[in-house]
Amino acid sequence: MISLFQNKFKWYFCIQFCTMYNFILIFVFLFLGIVLQKIKRFPTDIYKLFNKIVIYLCLPALALFYIPKIKLDTHLLFPIGVTWIGFTTAILFFSFLGARFKWSKKLTGCLILTAGFGNTSFLGFPIIQALYGEEGLKAAIIVDQPGTFVVLSTLGVIVATLYSTGNPNGFYIAKKIIFFPPFIAFLLACFMNVFQFDFHQYVQFGLLKIGSVMTPLAMLSVGLQLHFDKKSKHWKFLRLGLLYKLILTPALIYFLYVVVFDQHSKMIQVSIMEAAMAPMISASIIAASHGLKPRLCSMMIGFGIPISFVTLVFWYFVANSI
Numbered sequence: 001m002i003s004l005f006q007n008k009f010k011w012y013f014c015i016q017f018c019t020m021y022n023f024i025l026i027f028v029f030l031f032l033g034i035v036l037q038k039i040k041r042f043p044t045d046i047y048k049l050f051n052k053i054v055i056y057l058c059l060p061a062l063a064l065f066y067i068p069k070i071k072l073d074t075h076l077l078f079p080i081g082v083t084w085i086g087f088t089t090a091i092l093f094f095s096f097l098g099a100r101f102k103w104s105k106k107l108t109g110c111l112i113l114t115a116g117f118g119n120t121s122f123l124g125f126p127i128i129q130a131l132y133g134e135e136g137l138k139a140a141i142i143v144d145q146p147g148t149f150v151v152l153s154t155l156g157v158i159v160a161t162l163y164s165t166g167n168p169n170g171f172y173i174a175k176k177i178i179f180f181p182p183f184i185a186f187l188l189a190c191f192m193n194v195f196q197f198d199f200h201q202y203v204q205f206g207l208l209k210i211g212s213v214m215t216p217l218a219m220l221s222v223g224l225q226l227h228f229d230k231k232s233k234h235w236k237f238l239r240l241g242l243l244y245k246l247i248l249t250p251a252l253i254y255f256l257y258v259v260v261f262d263q264h265s266k267m268i269q270v271s272i273m274e275a276a277m278a279p280m281i282s283a284s285i286i287a288a289s290h291g292l293k294p295r296l297c298s299m300m301i302g303f304g305i306p307i308s309f310v311t312l313v314f315w316y317f318v319a320n321s322i
Helices: 002-037 044-069 074-101 105-116 124-165 170-178 181-194 201-212 214-225 235-260 266-275 281-289 294-320
Strands: none
Touching (some): 002 214, 002 294, 044 181, 044 201, 074 105, 074 266, 105 124, 105 281, 105 294, 124 170, 124 266, 170 181, 201 214, 214 281, 214 294, 281 294
């Protein structure tokens, strides 16, 4: 009995440590990027290289590690649907506002990408694991991989392309998606999943290590681009983007899943919490790399993450009340 209690205590301590470690990692590298801005000889445009590493190496590695392990079933449509619903609604919401107030296409595209995607993996995984255990983590992976990752690799790329280059033809868009490295990795990972094949454990270890450098590099990139300009015209758009991401998106998921479909499982609780996560780092990097208001992209991440720690407390109580 004592041994069982000790094991549970050690497991709980490990989860809490991993959660705090991820939070600390985020703020350390974000602050480091801000500090490096002040060093005159430091090449501040190196964030472009960091962005490429994240897109071309880290994201594909994570897809190849996680997706072959997922066991899909029809009851998983609820967590999978979180990002599909949130992102398609973001397209409608910000496209309407953009047309109504005559925003530039780059501004509209920036808000769609940064407010339409949640940080369902790096922030989502440790938070969900700490709150709901291993069962909750499995649901979080479903939200992230066949949900967030697929939407980012397809609709996300389409939006980034359309709003950055005007009105390219269908062939150009298809080419951008097909040759998008994370999408190639996703297709390969799906093929592996269908045929129940996975890499050797040493290869998996390597993929996980490559994926693990995504957040430090991404937050360093965000820090290098983050500017605290009180007179910036981006503040009102930052507030609007965070309102949609941190309040309206989880409210929409709650309404659809709990009120309309009358679902009350732990999986639904996890879905609501994942919908309430801060803006996605990878989506911000893709938007910035396409020239969609890079400074606003950085502000959505730099301010969205700490603010989300407050709003997540509210949504945790809402989710647990169902």
